[in-house]
Every structure is written in structure tokens, then in C-alpha cells.
Amino acid sequence: MQPSVPFTPADVQRSLGILRDVGFANSVHRAPVAIAMDPLPPVNARGGRTVPPEGWRAVYMVVVGEDMCNHMKNLHGGAAATLVDTVTSVTLALLATDSFWGYPMISGVTAALDMTYYDAAPLGTKMRLTCTVEHAGGALANLRGELTDWDTGKPYASGTHIKTWRDLRPKSKPKAEVKDKAKM
Template sequence: MQGMIPFTADDVQRSLGILYNVGFATSVHRAPVAVAMDPLPPLNARGGRTVPTEGWKAVYSVLVGEDMCNHMRNLHGGAAATLVDTVTSATLALLATESFWGYPMISGVTVSLDMTYYNAAPLGTKMKLTCTVEHVGGSLANMRGELTDWDTGKPYASGTHVKTWRDMRPKSKTKSKM
């Protein structure tokens, strides 16, 4: 996590605060703990943030709880997909500005989510969820979420996430007289 900075209280609220309002899987959405993130990229001329070529990252810790497990007491694939889906979205929200990927459609809508599963993560496992925003354009964002063992780096699952966004703020209406 070299070069990363700790989340501030405001950063935590802007990212994970979104998850606390999701109406399903509340225990899964309350599991991530914000650890560190890359410094925010500066605003560009269009009012958004330009993601560096290597991507922009945030790291969260997640403890595999009983309600996230399948009958074999391992992280359920659906819980892993939910974590990748919603925490990459919460990470993207950190890059939002008033005019770019912001309200009322903050962090956009999922176009695709593709998961790959590598190993079982048993109940009680402390995982690292590394979210990388690979690209953010005017209407599409590409992200990746990787669930690994916090101590060993053993991979559990990873997912790629594509989202779309459009500016939904009301347009000002001006009538011209001829």
C-alpha cells in the first residue's frame, strides 16, 4: 500500500456511506472497512478527475462473517460478487465531482459484472479488497475488485465491473426571442 494515504472521515462517508443505504444484504454492505487510498487525482478542465494510467486504487479489509457463507462455511460467490459490485461503486464515488459522476446518479449504473473465483475463503478469514478504477470517461467507467487473503495474498475472487453514467441534473431552460 505504498504511496497510499489513509481514508479521512469524509472519504469514508462519501464511499461506504453509500453502502449503508443499500436495502439488501445489509451485513455484507457493513463489512468493508476503509483502509487506504491513492491520493485523489486533481480536477481536470472538464470538471472531472483524470485517472492515472496505472489506475486509481482504494483498499478495504473485510472479515468473512457467518452470514456471508455457504453451507460449507466458505464465502458464498454471491456475497463475493456483491462486495465487488458495491465496493467498486463506492470507490468510484470518491472520484465524483458536482458535474462528473455525481448526484443524483452517483457512481452510475452497472453495465456488466464479471467474476472469477479462485479459492475458498473460510469463515473468519480477513480479506483485502483492492478496488482499482482503471478508467473513467464521460459516460463509462471500468473497475476491478480483487479479494485476497490479508496476510498471504492468496487470491479468492476477482471481478471486472463496467458502469455507465449520464448527467441527470435538470438543464436550465432559456427561451430565445426572435
């Protein structure tokens, strides 16, 4: 059902005031610091990388900055989702080859992102963002991002991220087709 009651001028002012106070987007992409990753799986016979059954992981450190916070000075859910979205994508990109999740569609596009929030992460919290590539096939990848306290492991949020990819490079034409066009 679509909303049917229009905003009053006071409601407009109230909602825009709240939106102006959410300023998390400025630093969220600069915040993660790469800490460690599993060894890269070797390139397989098909030109991709076979993800081990337990997944392939990378760990990042993130400190909750002021412009990642809501008005209560805790990590905003949108900032957490943005971190999981972009950093799991970067983690998948580390596995890319010329013919597997590579350019020009490096790490593909999001098909679904599902977040679960467990507890507030206050301003200044040092978090561990563990990104796991659970599966990466020819067209779909299943990723997971977990935001936990760096020292205690207390969970703050986690997300599952499904990505899709296809090889967008121009396909070379069979030689017979090239010869037929030359006759025209």
C-alpha cells in the same frame, strides 16, 4: 432453452431449504472497512478527474462473517460479487464531482459485472479488497475488485465491473428560449 419439467413438492422443499441456509445479505454492506486510497486526482478543466494510466486504487479490509457464507462455511460467491459490485461503486464515487459521476446518479449503474473465483475463503478469513478505477470517462467506467488474503495475498475472487453514467441534472434553457415562452 427454457426448463420444461415442473418442480415436485419435494424439489420445492429442497430448493427453499437451501435458499434459507444462504444468509449472506445481512452484513455484506457493513463488512468493508476503508483502509487506504491513492491521492485524489485533481479536478481537470472539464470538471472531472483524470484517472492515471495505472488506475486509481482504494483498499478495504473485510472479514468473512457467518452470514456471508454458504453451507460449507466459505464465502458465498454471491456475497463476493456483492462486495465487488458495491465497494467498487463506492470507490468510483470517491472520484465524483458535481459534473462527473456525481448526483443524482452517483457512481452510475452497472452495465456488466464479471466474476472469477479462485479459492474458498473460510469463515473468519481477513481479506483485502483492492478496488481499482481503471478508467472513468464521461459515460463509462471500468472498475476492478480483487479479494485476496490479507496476510498472504492468496487470491479468492476478482471481478471486473463496467458502469455507465449520465448527467441527470436539469439543463438550463438558453435565454432566448426563456424569452419566447414569456411571450406566450
